[in-house]
Amino acid sequence: MTVADSTQxxxxxxxxxxxxxxxxxARAMMNCGLKDxxxxxxxxxxxxxxxxxxAVGALEKMPPxxxxxxxxxxxADCQRVYATTARPRDxxxxxxxxxxxxxDIHARAAQNEKSAVLFGGxxxxxxxxxxxxxxxxxxxxxNPDFTSLNLAQGVLLLAYEWFQAQDETxxxxxxxxxxILASGEELNGMxxxxxxxxxxxxxxxxxxxKPTMKRNIRAMLMRAExxxxxxxxxxxxxxxxxxxxxxx
Amino acid sequence: MTVADSTQxxxxxxxxxxxxxxxxxARAMMNCGLKDxxxxxxxxxxxxxxxxxxAVGALEKMPPxxxxxxxxxxxADCQRVYATTARPRDxxxxxxxxxxxxxDIHARAAQNEKSAVLFGGxxxxxxxxxxxxxxxxxxxxxNPDFTSLNLAQGVLLLAYEWFQAQDETxxxxxxxxxxILASGEELNGMxxxxxxxxxxxxxxxxxxxKPTMKRNIRAMLMRAExxxxxxxxxxxxxxxxxxxxxxx
Numbered sequence: 421m422t423v424a425d426s427t428q429x430x431x432x433x434x435x436x437x438x439x440x441x442x443x444x445x446a447r448a449m450m451n452c453g454l455k456d457x458x459x460x461x462x463x464x465x466x467x468x469x470x471x472x473x474x475a476v477g478a479l480e481k482m483p484p485x486x487x488x489x490x491x492x493x494x495x496a497d498c499q500r501v502y503a504t505t506a507r508p509r510d511x512x513x514x515x516x517x518x519x520x521x522x523x524d525i526h527a528r529a530a531q532n533e534k535s536a537v538l539f540g541g542x543x544x545x546x547x548x549x550x551x552x553x554x555x556x557x558x559x560x561x562x563n564p565d566f567t568s569l570n571l572a573q574g575v576l577l578l579a580y581e582w583f584q585a586q587d588e589t590x591x592x593x594x595x596x597x598x599x600i601l602a603s604g605e606e607l608n609g610m611x612x613x614x615x616x617x618x619x620x621x622x623x624x625x626x627x628x629x630k631p632t633m634k635r636n637i638r639a640m641l642m643r644a645e646x647x648x649x650x651x652x653x654x655x656x657x658x659x660x661x662x663x664x665x666x667x668x
Numbered sequence: 669m670t671v672a673d674s675t676q677x678x679x680x681x682x683x684x685x686x687x688x689x690x691x692x693x694a695r696a697m698m699n700c701g702l703k704d705x706x707x708x709x710x711x712x713x714x715x716x717x718x719x720x721x722x723a724v725g726a727l728e729k730m731p732p733x734x735x736x737x738x739x740x741x742x743x744a745d746c747q748r749v750y751a752t753t754a755r756p757r758d759x760x761x762x763x764x765x766x767x768x769x770x771x772d773i774h775a776r777a778a779q780n781e782k783s784a785v786l787f788g789g790x791x792x793x794x795x796x797x798x799x800x801x802x803x804x805x806x807x808x809x810x811n812p813d814f815t816s817l818n819l820a821q822g823v824l825l826l827a828y829e830w831f832q833a834q835d836e837t838x839x840x841x842x843x844x845x846x847x848i849l850a851s852g853e854e855l856n857g858m859x860x861x862x863x864x865x866x867x868x869x870x871x872x873x874x875x876x877x878k879p880t881m882k883r884n885i886r887a888m889l890m891r892a893e894x895x896x897x898x899x900x901x902x903x904x905x906x907x908x909x910x911x912x913x914x915x916x
Contacts, residue, residue, distance in 0.1 A: 444818065447814075447816075447818065447821075448821060450811060450813075450814040451810045451811055451814055451815065451816075451817055451821070452810060452811055453811040453813075453814075476816060477814075477816075478814065481813070481814065512895055512898065514840055514841065515840070515841040516839070516840055517837055517839055517840075519832075519839065520839035520840050523839075560828075561831070561832070561835045561837035562699045562700060562831065563698060563699055563700055563701040563831065565698075565701075565729070566695075566698040566699055566701075566725075566726065566729060567699065568695075568699075568724060568725075569699055570692065570695065572821075573696060573699070573820075573821070573824050576821050576824060576825070577824070577825075577828060580808075580825060580828075583809070583810065583811065584767075584809070587809045589765055589809035591764070591765055591767065591768035591771075592762055592763070592764055592765075592768050593762065593763040594762050647760055650760065
């Protein structure tokens with residue numbers, strides 16, 4: 421990369437050990453649209469076959485991974501640095517969650533500030549000298565009884581929060597866009613027919629209970645929010661149940 | 669587990685292939701406090717040594733994993749079922765994000781409804797018959813150019829959102845709780861001394877600029893929110909810079 425893309429953070433793996441984990445981290449980054457991967461002193465050198473295999477294509481989709489001899493060099497072009505740690509350090513720094521760090525990264529990117537997020541090696545995480553380089557600490561809130569997070573899982577959670585912060589997917593999509601909800605006419609036609617057929621077969625035992633029973637049936641079936649195709653399917657089922665062949 | 673704990677969802681891995689991935693999924697679950705892991709027809713049987721190794725202790729911390737011969741059996745005690753899929757299916761079901769599914773699971777748990785979340789095998793995900801068993805679909809919003817998510821990563825994101833939804837960690841903790849912020853008196857004592865020493869050394873070249881320069885220095889240093897120890901360190905640095913030995 422000639423000029424760092426300040427719209428997204430660099431993910432800096434400091435002294436990573438297993439190529440598998442570097443590859444899995446690259447895959448997690450690409451899942452979330454992050455492409456600026458930097459390595460500081462990877463134990464087994466670079467490139468690494470096991471990383472390539474575990475990245476399942478992610479490394480080919482990003483600019484070449486940059487390798488540095490020190491953490492300082494790796495973050496030289498970054499205005500803002502976050503250190504990920506599972507345990508508190510004896511340093512006075514702001515401690516962010518993955519989500520608040522992601523929000524902060526976006527806010528700073530909007531001001532053209534490039535961020536870097538440091539992740540330590542598998543064995544012991546970042547050392548204190550690396551943490552001292554950071555403006556803030558990121559500790560993902562997790563089950564306090566079991567905080568040991570795999571390297572790639574840690575990268576995934578940070579990258580996921582970064583992606584979430586700018587993603588506009590609706591929380592709940594009730595129907596796939598190509599589906600068309602049934603109109604009130606179609607729906608009421610089907611419900612009216614159902615009531616008639618039920619009535620003809622003495623389903624509503626007493627006149628007194630009939631209005632409530634009808635209301636309950638309508639509520640129950642309307643809750644399903646049928647498409648027009650599903651209304652046709654309901655008609656077909658009603659026909660089948662009453663022993664009538666229809667065009668369905 | 670004799671009686672299902674409805675406060676948390678069952679994670680159901682349907683036809684998982686590699687023990688490593690089952691273990692990594694168990695680890696991700698424990699990271700987020702989830703302990704109800706169920707397997708449907710695991711390819712290599714159960715228990716599985718590679719799963720145990722990759723779980724790094726998580727499997728010992730949860731009740732025994734339950735193994736079933738069919739997805740239907742695995743969810744028999746669950747009132748609410750979610751199917752995770754990366755691609756849309758030709759079925760009319762609500763599509764949730766990981767976050768909205770997690771919120772829904774909590775809301776239903778509050779009504780004593782037990783949820784299950786289905787995850788398909790590594791090769792091809794859930795088949796349509798499994799998806800048909802679900803009340804809703806979960807599709808994690810990801811980079812549309814690279815949605816291929818490893819099994820354990822998928823479990824992690826769902827579990828993480830479930831944990832987040834009930835976690836109360838402050839978004840940003842400015843100081844570790846054991847640190848004590850400097851009092852106004854300590855802070856102003858140090859800032860006043862700094863100003864005096866600067867003034868004595870003709871730092872403020874013109875009287876006209878002095879008020880603004882003082883304000884800027886105060887703003888800059890107050891932003892750091894020093895602890896009392898740090899104020900002492902500042903005093904020590906000032907002393908050192910002016911060539912004076914003090915008790916620090």
